[in-house]
Amino acid sequence: DTGVSQDPRHKITKRGQNVTFRCDPISEHNRLYWYRQTLGQGPEFLTYFQNEAQLEKSRLLSDRFSAERPKGSFSTLEIQRTEQGDSAMYLCASSLVEGVVYTFGSGTRLTVV
Amino acid sequence: AQSVTQLDSHVSVSEGTPVLLRCNYSSSYSPSLFWYVQHPNKGLQLLLKYTSAATLVKGINGFEAEFKKSETSFHLTKPSAHMSDAAEYFCVVSDHTGGYQKVTFGTGTKLQVIP
Numbered sequence A: 001d002t003g004v005s006q007d008p009r010h011k012i013t014k015r016g017q018n019v020t021f022r023c024d025p026i027s028e029h030n031r032l033y034w035y036r037q038t039l040g041q042g043p044e045f046l047t048y049f050q051n052e053a054q055l056e057k058s059r060l061l062s063d064r065f066s067a068e069r070p071k072g073s074f075s076t077l078e079i080q081r082t083e084q085g086d087s088a089m090y091l092c093a094s095s096l097v098e099g100v101v102y103t104f105g106s107g108t109r110l111t112v113v
Numbered sequence B: 001a002q003s004v005t006q007l008d009s010h011v012s013v014s015e016g017t018p019v020l021l022r023c024n025y026s027s028s029y030s031p032s033l034f035w036y037v038q039h040p041n042k043g044l045q046l047l048l049k050y051t052s053a054a055t056l057v058k059g060i061n062g063f064e065a066e067f068k069k070s071e072t073s074f075h076l077t078k079p080s081a082h083m084s085d086a087a088e089y090f091c092v093v094s095d096h097t098g099g100y101q102k103v104t105f106g107t108g109t110k111l112q113v114i115p
Helices: none
Strands: A005-007 A010-013 A019-024 A031-037 A044-050 A053-057 A065-068 A075-079 A088-095 A108-112 B003-006 B010-014 B019-021 B023-026 B032-038 B044-050 B056-058 B064-068 B073-078 B087-097 B100-105 B109-114
Touching: A005 A088, A010 A019, A019 A088, A019 A108, A031 A075, A044 A065, A044 B100, A075 A088, B003 B087, B003 B100, B010 B019, B019 B109, B023 B032, B023 B087, B032 B064, B032 B073, B044 B056, B044 B064, B044 B073, B073 B087
Parallel strands: A010 A108, B010 B109
Antiparallel strands: A005 A019, A019 A075, A031 A044, A031 A088, A044 A053, A065 A075, A088 A108, B003 B023, B019 B073, B023 B073, B032 B044, B032 B087, B056 B064, B064 B073, B087 B100, B087 B109
């Protein structure tokens, strides 16, 4: 296992379109996190899963955002009706034990034009 | 309340000179503290972590940080900067606020290393 994988690395989409990102965590990690990072800012928490259960969602996660982890393995993050303000790097991380080390993926850079 | 403040958005040092990246935190609970590094177009990589063991923590690539509860600080240091250290560094605090694990990233410090 080579770490956390995110796909795609880059996504350019027109405003109003839907996009979906995928994250494959480290296989034995039961926690999976989504973060958003905009230029000049630190990553901001969006949501996290323990196994297949989504345990917390940030206020940043509007109704247009939905995340799933159906089998407790990979996760998807969908953004519906994208807006220019959604342009950011979307980071996925996984961990084995809460409060300890996160392993981050390289992120998906979304550009909404 | 949980928060983390990185006091410098940019730090510039000459190669071979010491590095100091400052971080102050606020937490109502016993926090864990981390430093992550992010190279351009790369993911975040853990440098080191403090989880209530030794207050002086050694990390990868010669970095270390000291947890000072009285000063609510967790500054990152390195004795001698290398060109490859040029990157953005994030201080992170983690605790169990309201029964849930909460993690907050600082806004980052960009380290420039001058040859």
